[in-house]
Structure formats: C-alpha cells, structure tokens
Amino acid sequence: MTDLRFDGRVAIVTGAGGGLGREHALLLASRGARVVVNDLGGSMAGEGTDGAPAAAVVQEIRERGGQAVADSHSVATPEGGRDVVRTALDAYGRIDIVVNNAGILRDKPFHEMTPDQLDPVIEVHLKGAFHVTVPAWSVMREQGYGRVVNTTSAAGLLGSARKSGYGAAKAGLLGLTRVLAAEGAAHGIRVNAVAPVAATRMLASSLADARIGGADGRPADPAALEMMNTLTRSLDPGLVSPVVAFLAHEDCPVSGEVYSAGAGQVARFFVGRTRGYHNPALTAEDVRDHLDRIRDETDSFIPADPGVEMAHLLRSTTHHP
Numbered sequence: 001m002t003d004l005r006f007d008g009r010v011a012i013v014t015g016a017g018g019g020l021g022r023e024h025a026l027l028l029a030s031r032g033a034r035v036v037v038n039d040l041g042g043s044m045a046g047e048g049t050d051g052a053p054a055a056a057v058v059q060e061i062r063e064r065g066g067q068a069v070a071d072s073h074s075v076a077t078p079e080g081g082r083d084v085v086r087t088a089l090d091a092y093g094r095i096d097i098v099v100n101n102a103g104i105l106r107d108k109p110f111h112e113m114t115p116d117q118l119d120p121v122i123e124v125h126l127k128g129a130f131h132v133t134v135p136a137w138s139v140m141r142e143q144g145y146g147r148v149v150n151t152t153s154a155a156g157l158l159g160s161a162r163k164s165g166y167g168a169a170k171a172g173l174l175g176l177t178r179v180l181a182a183e184g185a186a187h188g189i190r191v192n193a194v195a196p197v198a199a200t201r202m203l204a205s206s207l208a209d210a211r212i213g214g215a216d217g218r219p220a221d222p223a224a225l226e227m228m229n230t231l232t233r234s235l236d237p238g239l240v241s242p243v244v245a246f247l248a249h250e251d252c253p254v255s256g257e258v259y260s261a262g263a264g265q266v267a268r269f270f271v272g273r274t275r276g277y278h279n280p281a282l283t284a285e286d287v288r289d290h291l292d293r294i295r296d297e298t299d300s301f302i303p304a305d306p307g308v309e310m311a312h313l314l315r316s317t318t319h320h321p
C-alpha cells in the first residue's frame with residue numbers, strides 16, 4: 001500500500017498556531033500539502049490577537065522542507081472567513097481541504113450564562129465553520145473536489161456540565177457535517193468530523209476548571225491529580241492528526257461521519273435509532289407504559305438520512321407490532 005500523500009493539494013487549517021491544529025498542519029505539510037496556517041492568537045477564552053503562533057508554525061514547516069503561509073484573520077466573522085480563503089487563493093490558487101479546528105472555551109454553569117459567555121463561543125466554533133467553509137465551498141464545487149474536516153467534541157455529542165455554549169456549538173457541527181455531506185456528495189466533496197481528546201491548553205483548562213477531586217474550591221486530591229497527569233501525558237495531540245489527515249485525503253471513502261480520536265485510538269460515533277413502539281392511537285400513558293420498549297436498543301439501526309427514518313416510521317404504521 002502506498003503512503004497517503006497530499007502533493008498538489010492546498011489545505012486551510014484554522015486555529016493552527018498551537019495545540020491540535022499545529023499538529024494537523026505539520027502532518028499535512030510533511031505529506032506534501034501546501035498549508036494555510038490560520039490562527040488569531042490570543043487567549044483560550046478568545047481575548048487578544050497575536051500573529052506569532054501562526055508565523056512560528058509556518059517557520060517550523062518551512063524548516064522541515066514544507067510549504068505554508070501564515071494567516072491571522074479571525075474565523076469568527078464572515079469577513080474573516082473570506083480573508084482566510086483569500087489567503088489560500090492568493091498564495092496557492094486553489095483550496096482542496098478545510099480543517100475547521102479553531103476554538104475557544106468560556107465555561108460557565110448554565111444559570112450564570114450571559115451573552116458575552118455564549119456568543120463568542122458560538123461565533124468561533126459553529127459560525128466560524130460556516131464563515132470559512134462557505135467561501136471555500138464555491139471553489140470546491142467548481143473544481144468538483146473537496147474535503148472538509150470539522151472538529152466536534154464529546155462535550156457536545158454526549159453532554160458535559162458547564163459547557164452549554166461549547167456543547168451546543170459542537171453538537172451544531174455534527175448537524176453541519178451531516179448536511180454538508182449530503183450537499184457535497186454530487187460535487188466530489190466529502191465532509192466528516194473528529195471528536196478529539198488531546199493534552200492541549202484547552203484540555204488542561206477544562207480539567208483545572210472541573211477541579212478534579214476538589215469540588216467547590218477545595219484543594220484537589222493529589223492522587224487524582226497525579227492520575228490525570230499520567231493520563232494526559234498519553235494524550236499526544238499528534239495522535240489525533242492521522243485521523244484528520246485520512247479524512248482530508250482523496251482516498252477517504254466516507255462522508256457525514258464522526259470519529260473519536262485520542263491517544264492513538266480511533267472509533268466511530270453515530271446517531272442511532274431504536275425500533276420503537278407504535279400505536280396509531282398513542283397516548284401519554286402508552287409512552288409511560290412502553291418506555292422500556294421505546295428505549296430498547298435491540299435491533300437499533302443508523303438511519304442514513306431523514307428519508308430512511310421516515311420510511312421506517314411509515315413502515316411501522318402499516319405493520320402493527
């Protein structure tokens with residue numbers, strides 16, 4: 001089997017000045033892609049700007065013999081997204097891959113949620129993916145080829161306390177991934193997502209914030225902290241990038257899928273549906289009395305699209321259980 005190469009391909013990686021994005025950019029560039037290393041710089045909460053992190057990653061890529069250009073526009077506005085895409089077109093004349101990775105964190109308990117905690121998180125993670133991908137999409141449609149990799153999170157797919165804005169944005173990216181996969185299919189564009197787990201400043205902050213073993217401001221349990229430290233050492237962000245690279249490659253056969261990636265393990269997340277319960281005269285009491293059956297995962301399945309789900313629903317109305 002040959003190595004997966006990206007010669008001739010142009011990739012945009014957002015938030016590539018550090019953490020996961022940096023690793024994605026380094027890997028793609030080492031396999032021959034010309035890479036736009038986008039990063040606004042600034043704090044993890046999204047405050048401030050700094051062109052240095054993106055420039056440093058570009059320098060690193062060039063020193064290793066790769067090709068890259070730095071871009072420090074924010075993905076959080078439509079103008080910023082257009083400018084990121086413009087950087088790619090000006091530098092390299094095409095776009096084959098968009099990795100939507102930029103992110104910030106502003107965790108708060110839901111009852112303390114304010115617009116200034118919520119809006120920037122939605123703007124960077126969810127709308128940011130729109131802002132960059134919409135202008136890139138036209139280029140991809142025209143050339144009949146493209147790969148988009150979104151970055152979702154277990155915090156959104158499964159739920160995690162204090163992360164309502166972040167979780168909603170990340171779950172929104174699941175919906176965007178599914179819809180774009182459907183829209184891109186006729187144009188050679190495949191769209192997938194990763195749900196990473198990696199030791200970056202973001203994970204460190206999440207863990208510190210959760211006060212492992214030390215809720216309510218009490219000092220953290222040293223044993224629990226040591227366990228977390230050992231665990232995070234195995235979470236090399238470079239072990240997420242191979243999954244991103246595969247999903248960004250021409251040979252990637254799947255679209256609309258979500259892959260968990262961390263510590264060298266790759267797995268698939270999916271939205272499944274139980275067979276359910278049917279009664280043409282359904283009452284609230286029926287739901288109560290048949291909850292076990294409604295929730296029963298035996299013979300559950302993964303509907304490919306809303307049509308398949310609708311077909312199942314209609315079939316069950318004609319075949320009484």
Ligand SMILES: NC(=O)c1ccc[n+]([C@@H]2O[C@H](COP(=O)([O-])OP(=O)(O)OC[C@H]3O[C@@H](n4cnc5c(N)ncnc54)[C@H](O)[C@@H]3O)[C@@H](O)[C@H]2O)c1
Pocket residue numbers: 014015016017018019020021038039040041042044046053073074075076100101102103104124125151152153154195196197198199200201202203
């Ligand atoms: N680390 C994990 O375990 C984990 C888990 C689930 C999801 N994620 C997701 O992975 C992605 C990367 O996170 P990370 O862990 O590497 O954290 P990170 O903080 O190291 O990286 C995020 C990068 O995005 C950049 N950025 C922020 N706002 C931007 C903007 N408006 N425009 C351009 N760049 C911007 C930051 O400057 C930073 O370099 C994020 O989307 C995050 O939500 C990470």
